[in-house]
Amino acid sequence: MSGPALSNRSALELEDIDFSYATRLNGINGALYKDFSLRIEQGSIVTIMGASGVGKSTLGRIMAGIVLPQKGIVRRSPDFTGPSDLVYVDQHPMNGVFPWQTVLENVRYPLEKLKWEGRERRDRICYLMTLFRLSPLSDVYPAQLSGGELQRLALSRCLSWKPKLVILDEPFSALDGKVKAEITSALHELALKDRMTLVLITHNVSDALALGMRCIIIAKRPVRVMSDLDFHLGFPREENTPDYDAMQQALINGIRDGLV
Amino acid sequence: MDWFRRNWRALSFVGGLIGVWAIVTALRLVDPIILPAPWNVARAVPGMLRERLFADIALTLGRVLAALLVACVFGIPVGLFLGYRQRAYKVVEGPLHALRSVPASALFPLFLIVAGVGETSIVALAAYPSLLVILVNAVSGAALANQRRLYQARLLNLNSWQTVSDVLFYEALPSIFDGIRTAVSYSLVLVVAVEMFIGLGERGLGRGIYLYQSSYRIPETYGAIMIAGTIGILLNWVVTKLQHHMLRWLPNVREEQ
Incomplete structure (x- = not known):
């Protein structure tokens, strides 16, 4: 098994969370989450999987503190010192960048505001621009980028200041296989190097298998954890190997259990 | 070509x-007498320009630009702040819309009483509705700002000033420009109209049109009106160019949120 060593300390804990939307758009059985608990270990790469509309993004937003649960506790690691240590990256990469800033300005701006100075800042920008292959696009505005380029920009911006926990909502949904593989390997490198905890939210089996060390399958409703699987796979992930196929089958079974 | x-x-x-x-x-x-031939109008124009209209155009343009400057300098920051602090906006929303409903030209006598007969009251009268329209557009632009980007402002610990100047300003800029375009035509209409009523030193484009008309120089009257129209078109063109430049980053499809 590769990847950052598991530590027993939690990056984030949800305890007995209740959450429902006030509008009751989803019918009368209102409660989306009821007594929901989850623990994310520091340095782990966790995938949260579930069917569309099950409440994955809501879970991500509860974890990030963007929406507050009606009941229960969201506990962050005491290592998290400022709001910038826990980042939720939106499904739409355009929401994660400032479209009025060029690619380079987008990567530089958060570092400036978080008081990264001089050489450290320059090196970080240079490293990220190279890792996500954005250097030739420095002076371009986000609106002129392709989908894959925009996703790379959104990620490099949100990861620029080395946040301790990053929640990525469907980061690969609009991307083809090649771009996905590039972004996956960049994310893997960053997670190792910066000791980041990553939470990936997805509905897609191959996305779930691309990076995660642990996969949590959730289903409705109220949302429960259907399966909690550990992946013992190296990186990069080789498809069509016996280990990969076994994990894929386990995931598919987990999802099927969630549907019935 | x-x-x-x-x-x-x-x-x-x-x-x-x-x-x-x-x-x-x-x-x-x-x-x-009612409609002179186009060539007669064209023949009158060079003489008019030499006679007085260059100075008139410069003066009228100066007043319009001064009014727009005042409107932007006060309207944009106050509007953005009110859009950001919705609770403050709720307090002033009613009075603001009441003020907007009063025709600006009806207030002119008040401006004369308060500011006296002079440049100040002309500029103030034109600036007043311009400021309101820019302010209201800035408020709605800021209120409709992308919440996910405001989340980023919180992540990065931006203070109110930085949030307004670095995020809300750009989020509201398309809407602010809509306000500015309306304000440009308000200002020109009001300045020209007021010049017809009070000709400070008998100058200004509006005064020019009025004086030509009242001395029955009909080709000159048409010429001056067409020049006023051309100035309106040119101002609009300049604002459009500025808008295209300042919003060159704008995504075509607003698929966010």
Whole structure:
């Protein structure tokens, strides 16, 4: 098994969370989450999987503190010192960048505001621009980028200041296989190097298998954890190997259990 | 050449209009006192410009620009702040819309009483509705700002000033420009109209039109009106160019949120 060593300390804990939307758009059985608990270990790469509309993004937003649960506790690691240590990256990469800033300005701006100075800042920008292959696009505005380029920009911006926990909502949904593989390997490198905890939210089996060390399958409703699987796979992930196929089958079974 | 190819529709429309005008006057379908021939108007223009209109145009433009400057300098920051602090906006929303409903020209006597007969009251009168329209547009632009980007402002610990200047300003800029375009036409209309009523030193484009008309110099009157129209078109063109430049980053499809 590769990847950052598991530590027993939690990056984030949800305890007995209740959450429902006030509008009751989803019918009368209102409660989306009821007594929901989850623990994310520091340095782990966790995938949260579930069917569309099950409440994955809501879970991500509860974890990030963007929406507050009606009941229960969201506990962050005491290592998290400022709001910038826990980042939720939106499904739409355009929401994660400032479209009025060029690619380079987008990567530089958060570092400036978080008081990264001089050489450290320059090196970080240079490293990220190279890792996500954005250097030739420095002076371009986000609106002129392709989908894959925009996703790379959104990620490099949100990861620029080395946040301790990053929640990525469907980061690969609009991307083809090649771009996905590039972004996956960049994310893997960053997670190792910066000791980041990553939470990936997805509905897609191959996305779930691309990076995660642990996969949590959730289903409705109220949302429960259907399966909690550990992946013992190296990186990069080789498809069509016996280990990969076994994990894929386990995931598919987990999802099927969630549907019935 | 390119310019002609891009603008041939507008050019042929203007050309057609002048053509109809020429035919109507050549056939003497209308009394030349009411509608002089286009060539008579054209012949009058150089003399008018030399006589007074260059100075008039400069003065009127100066007043319009001063009014717009005042409107932007106060309207944009106050509007953004009110859009950001919705609770403060709720307090002033009613009075603000009440003020907007009063025709600005009806307030002119008040401006004269408060500011006296002078440049200040002309500029203030034009600035007043311009400021309100820019302010209201800035408020709604800021209120509709992308919440996910405001989340980023919180992540990065931006203070209120940085949030307004670095995020909300840009989020509201398309809407602010809509306000500015409306304000440009408000200002020009009001400045020209007020100049007709009070000619400070008998100057200003509005005063020029009024004086030509009252001395029955009809070709000159038409000429001055057409010059005023041209200035309106040019101002609008300048604002459009500025808008395209300042919003060159704008995504075509607003698929966010």
